[in-house]
Each structure stands twice: as C-alpha cells, then as structure tokens.
Amino acid sequence: MAESTLNLTFTEIRTEVGRYLGLDRTYANWTASEILDVTACIKRGLRNFYFPPRTEQNAAHRWNFLRPSAELIIWDDVITADAITATITYADPVSTVTASEATFYPSMVGKTLVTASGNSYVIAGYTSTTVCTVTGDASGDTGDIITIDSEDTFLLPWDYGGMSGDGAFTYANAENKTAVITLTSEANIRKLRQSSVSTGTPYLAAIMPKTTDGTAGQRWEAMFHNPPNDDFTLKYRYYILPDALVLTTYEYPYGSAAHSETILESCLAIAESREKDGGDGSHQARFGGLLQSSIDHDRSLGSPIVHFGYNGDNSDGVEFDNYYNRHLYTGVTATFNE
Secondary structure: OOOOOOOOOHHHHHHHHHHHHOOOHHHHHHHHHHHHHHHHHHHHHHHHHOOOOOOOEEEEOOOHHHEEEEEEEEEEEEEEEOOOOOEEEOOOOEEEEEEEEOOOOOOHOOOOOOOOOEEEEEEEOOOOOOOOEEEOHHHHHHHEEEEEEEEEEEEEOOEEEEEEOOEEEEEEEEOOOOEEEEOOHHHHHHHHOOOOOOHHHOOEEEEOOOOOOOOOOEEEEEEOOOOOOOEHHHHHEEEEEEEEEOOOOOOOOOOOOHHHHHHHHHHHHHHHHOOOOOOOOOOHHHHHHHHHHHHHHOOOHHOOOOOOOOOHHHHHHOHHOOOOHHHOOOOOOOOOOO
C-alpha cells in the first residue's frame, strides 16, 4: 500500500503559509525576501511543533515518533589496521582515505588518523566502512598503514537529542543473549578508572556534551567502562533533532498524516504572530487545540510495558537475571508428588 496521500509536504506548507501572507500562489513569482520570510515561518513552526510548549498542567511532551532505534559501533582503543594500506586522494580542503578492508565507523569522526609516516589528520567525515575523509593533504601518505586512537569516547549522531526508552545500551554477547550497558555519570566512570583503565567488556556508559567553537553545531559523545577491548555493535533509542524541510530532498515532516494539521497550524501561527503582529490569534488558538489532540494520539501509540518479567528474588544465583520469563529457564526440572 502506498504512502497516505493525506500526508503533508513541504510544498503544501509553503503554499499555505504564502497564501496566508497574501502572496501569489505560484512560488516562482515570489521575491527573494518573500521566500526568506516564508522559510523562516516554516522553520519556526516546525520547531514549535517538534518541541512543543507545556499544555495544561503537563510537562512539555516528547513525541514517540522522534524516538527511533539506532546502532552505535564502539571499538578498541587503537585500531592498528593490521597491514591495511590506504589509497589517499586529495581535494582541497580534505583528502579521501580508502582502506583495503572495513576499518571506519561513524563514531570515528573527529578522531585523529595517524599514518606510518607519522603524519596526523583529523577525520572529517564518514562515507563507508572503507572510506572516510580527513582534513589536509594526505596524498603523500598513500600506501601507509594507519592507526586511530578512540581516546575512550565515541561520537553520537548529529541529530542526537538525549537517550530514550530505558536509557541504556544493549548488545548481543558471546552467548547471543542481550547484555545491558547501564548509564551512569562521567564522574563515576572516571572514579572507576582510577583503579583500572584496562580494556574489557563495557558495562557502564556516560553521555557527555562536546565543546564547540561555533563553526558547527554541538555534538554529544559516550564514554564506556570498561573501555571496549573489541568491536561492539550497541542498540539504543534516542530523541532525534529533526532537520528542516527541503524541497524535493526532504519533503515530509516527522509525524505523518496523523499530525499534518497540527504541523500546518503551527507554521500558520508563527506567520500570524511574526508577519501580522499576532493577527486575531485564530491560528494560535487552533494550534493549541490540535496540539493536545496530537499529544493524545501520540501517547496512544507509545510503548507501554505489558510484561515486567518473572517476580523472583534471584536467591538461586545471579544467572537467573538473564531470564525475564521463568518458562525460558530449563536448567532445573520441578517435580511434585501426585
């Protein structure tokens, strides 16, 4: 079945906002200033919807549809790239580095790549597991072995806006069971590392903001204890920070058809306030009513806990912690007298 035709697009939002502001219905007839005004209203309207104000006595709502599942690959302190050579091409201001086998991960952006010649470059972008870009002219290092130090921290996605769900990372351990990495404070991890900084299987994580010089948006990173002694593919859920809509390349806002009217009224409410000095307040009032309806709908699509697991005291041993359903454990057979 095709996508709902009731889903709102950027083109439709732009047309409706422009029409409200008294512009020609044909976008090609708009002036550069009119385009900027409408675009600003849409951006503010989307922010107003994605991060809504408090309603009634409730805390500001956080949308379920902005909480996707994701993966984060963490890796050993130093990747020695055993005999892996790099084919490097230079195009100002970055070089493209191609490894002969899978070497790179998204969490390496911002790390330092060091070649066998002793030259260092900052990884500027991730393209694939075998291709990344680095700052500077690295063409003279073609064929060198490369190393990358994780510094025991791993970059989270650009759109990371906070942990969601149970606030933990999980991964499949050697027995193919789900293992949990619990969140803690950075101070706690640093305290633990005073005793030992040896790599191993991580069981704690801390989320930290990175500093920024203002040339790019602020990022977040994760620190683990123990620092990983291997590659681990972690699963987690987080709140995303959505992008602005762009014609043809990013047409559809988050929320789908169920929230389309609320999104549109949010943009019109901004246009009403910004361009018409508040107008009669009708769009702001309508947005407030639709926002509450959208929140009610979103809450109905949440992830309620329907099974908390077996209520046992684990007195028979910690190994029972992995069995959330008592019927899954087959190590002991219970008998009774007839």
